[in-house]
Amino acid sequence: MVTFLLERTAPLSQDEAWRRLTEWPRHGEAVPLTRVTVVPPGPTAEGTLVVARSGIGPLGFDDPMEVTVWRPPAEGVSGLCRLEKRGRVVRGWAELEVHPGPGGRARVIWRETLRCPLVPERLLRVAARSVFGRALNRLLRGS
Template sequence: MSLFRISRTTPLPPAEVWRRLTDWPAHGAQVPLTRTRVLTPGPSGPGTRFTARTGIGPVGIDDPMEVVRWEPPGEGPGASGICRLEKRGRVVTGWAEFELRAEPDGSTRVWWTERIGVRGVPRVAGPLLGGAGKLVFGRALDKLLAHRPR
C-alpha cells in the first residue's frame, strides 16, 4: 500500500469545486487510458458506486469504488466539504478522499489523499506506486479544476 496527498488552490467557489470533483466520468477522462462508468442511478451520494477501468480493449484493470462519506460544502466563509471513496476491487484496494475549504480570499483549497494498493505488486514498490499516483492524480486534479467557460 502507498499513501499520497496532493493539494491545490483554485479561484473556483466550493460548490463548483464539489461539482467537478464528484463528476465521476470526468475523472476517467483525465486519466490516460481510463473510462469511468457509474453503476448506480440518480444523483451521487453515499452508496454511489462506479468503476474506473484502465486499459486497452479487453486488457485492463477495474477499480470499483463506492462513496462512503458525503458532506458537500455549505455556503459562506469557511465552507468545507469531504468525500471518501472505498476501493472495492480484487486487484486495486484502498481508499481516496478529497476535502475542500473556502479560503478568506475567495479561493478554494483542495486536498486529495489516497491510499492505494495493487495486489501482486510487492510492498517494496510502494514508493514508486505512490509517486506515480501523485503524478497521475495531480494532473487529473489540475485538469478537473482548470477554468472552463460555461
C-alpha cells in the first residue's frame, strides 16, 4: 500500500479550484493514456461513479471510483471530495480538499492511498507522486 500527499497553493478562488479539480474528464487529459467517464453524467454527488480507463486498447484496466463524500466549498468552509477506489486492479481511496489560502488564493490538498498488487510498492510510490503531481499542476493551470 502506498500513501502520498500533494499540496499546492493556486492563484484561484476556492470555487474555481474546486471546479477544475472535480471536472472529471479533465483528469483524463492530465494523466497519460487515460480516459475518464462519469456515471451518471451530470452534476457530481455522493454515489457518482468516476471511471478512469488507463492503457491502450485491450491492454488497459478500469479504475472505478465512487464519490462517497461530496462537500463543495462554501463561504468560509473548505471543500472535500472522497473517492473510494473499487477496481480489481487498483484499490484504495483519494481525497481532494480545497481550503482558503493566503491572499484569496486556494490551498489544495490531494491525499491518496493506492494498492496495486501488480506493481512493486517502491515503483508505485514514485510513479504515483510524479503522475498525480503533474496532473494536479495541469488541472489547476486550466490547460
